[in-house]
Amino acid sequence: MRTAVAVCAAWAALVGGGTAWADDGGPARALRLGVRTALAPGVGYQEFSLPASHGPARGHLLTVDLREPRVSLDLLYPGAVAARAPVSRLADGRGAVGAVNGDFFNITEAQHPGVEPTGAPVGPAVAGGRPLKAAVPDGQRFGPAMPPGVTAEEVLAVGADRRARLDRLTLEGVVLTGRGALRLRGFNQYALPVGGVGAFTSRWGAASRVRATCGTDTDRAAPCSTRTYEVTVRRGRVVAAAAKPGGGPVAAGSVVLVGREAGARELRRLRVGDRVRVTERLRSAGRTPPRFAVGGFPVLRHDVPLDGLDTRTSAVRTSAGAGDGGRRLYLLALDGAAEYRSGLTVGELAAVMREVGADDAVNLDGGGSSTLVTRAAGDTRARVRNHPSGGAERPVPNGIGVFTRP
Structure with missing residues (x-):
């Protein structure tokens, strides 16, 4: 140390x-x-204190x-x-x-x-x-x-x-259909890129998927898109479609595809019964x-x-940090008691x-x-x-x- x-x-x-x-x-x-x-x-705990720019x-x-x-x-x-x-x-x-x-x-x-x-x-x-x-x-x-x-x-x-x-x-994924391949732009995330298609699986939970079509790539507060579409895929086939994103749990083995703008236009081309395959991975x-x-x-x-x-x-x-060539991990949380609530700047952290x-x-x-x-x-x-x-x-x-x- x-x-x-x-x-x-x-x-x-x-x-x-x-x-x-x-x-x-x-x-x-x-x-x-x-x-x-x-x-x-291999696991230890300790407290610390220090004078910082805005107080102790x-x-x-x-x-x-x-x-x-x-x-x-x-x-x-x-x-x-x-x-x-x-x-x-x-x-x-x-x-x-x-x-x-x-x-x-x-x-x-x-x-x-x-x-x-x-x-x-x-x-x-x-x-x-x-x-x-x-x-x-x-x-x-x-x-x-x-x-x-x-x-x-x-x-x-x-x-x-x-x-x-x-x-x-980085997300790498594709939606394979009989009409071609669509790039997957989202995976269980609360916001999709403008013009994109995102996949929601059972790991997402029961929250509404409407939020995924709100804001833009540069403005979180921008209005929600009015050009949306949602398709449910089960066992490799389209089983349902809707003009607006829904909510509630996604069944195990199913994938819900949500599109906005150009992505919605592509999803509208799908029909119930069409074959669809969705793949995704996070590239390190x-x-x-x-x-x-x-x-x-x-x-x-x-x-x-x-x-x-x-x-x-x-x-x-x-904060969380690694030292000793990644062999040692440090997990830190500041105290929020009134006398210490001024905390640290990011630079001080x-x-x-x-x-x-x-x-x-x-x-x-x-x-x-x-x-x-x-x-x-x-x-x-x-x-x-x-x-x-x-x-x-x-x-x-x-x-x-x-x-x-x-």
Whole structure:
């Protein structure tokens, strides 16, 4: 673990808008780490505090040694993409020894009267090696502005090699019909690209699919499209069609195709009984597909903070990072108690993740979503370690779970 002697000097550079790191001064030991408590072999918990640009900050840190063969990671989610539950409940349901909240999500729809928010996350998600969803268009994101060159496809992932890494997961899919092939532009996501066709499976859940046709690629608040069409495919044949997207669960073995604008026009050419085959996959920018992945935008890459990080807006935040060649994972959530609610800027968050040992790190959902829980040996329920800034846990669509086996 790195020493913290340069943290305050780094703060000055970051708050000033740069990304330089200083190692030659500044108040020593700005980052104060508490006593580490072992939760399980390879898994430790500790608190920390530090002075930040907007006031004192306090946080909670899980350190996970992926070299320990009994330790593993996976995505926590409530059984459907478009559903939410508190982190503690998600952890209890899987028996996780530790967890933090995950991706930003579709939390409000004030701009679209009559349209309910889906609660679905922004970025790609992979659980147990199974792709659950792809990323929405960048302009349809919820959350703070991303650094230049970053997209909603960014994830923190762990592959079969048990190494944590930054990755980018791009949807590759096709709808094969007797009249030709259509490019698949969405997969279990709350927003489709303009003119696109998206697929919804039983993993989506019961939320309405209307939201997928609202907004544009650059404006989340733009009106919902009036040119839409929906087709239900079961056992490789079209069994139903509708002029507007519907809601309710998608039956296992079925796929609902939703199109907008040009995509709707293509779907209207299909007839009940037509043969249709839908394929989709998330292509990794890395060498191996992930066994686990959660959406979040990078703030630290190869031990260097990204250019363009926000150094002005301070908030309660959650982060996940990898160090030691991906063999060590750091899960961090800030405390939202009143005396610490000023939190950190994104630039300061990158500095903290670097100081605790991460070489790569992502910013996850924050504010009222920031939650870190632990479960000691013998306990049946997880304990919330931080104070959620809303006064109670906010239901979230997913999280990162830490597991250990005897």
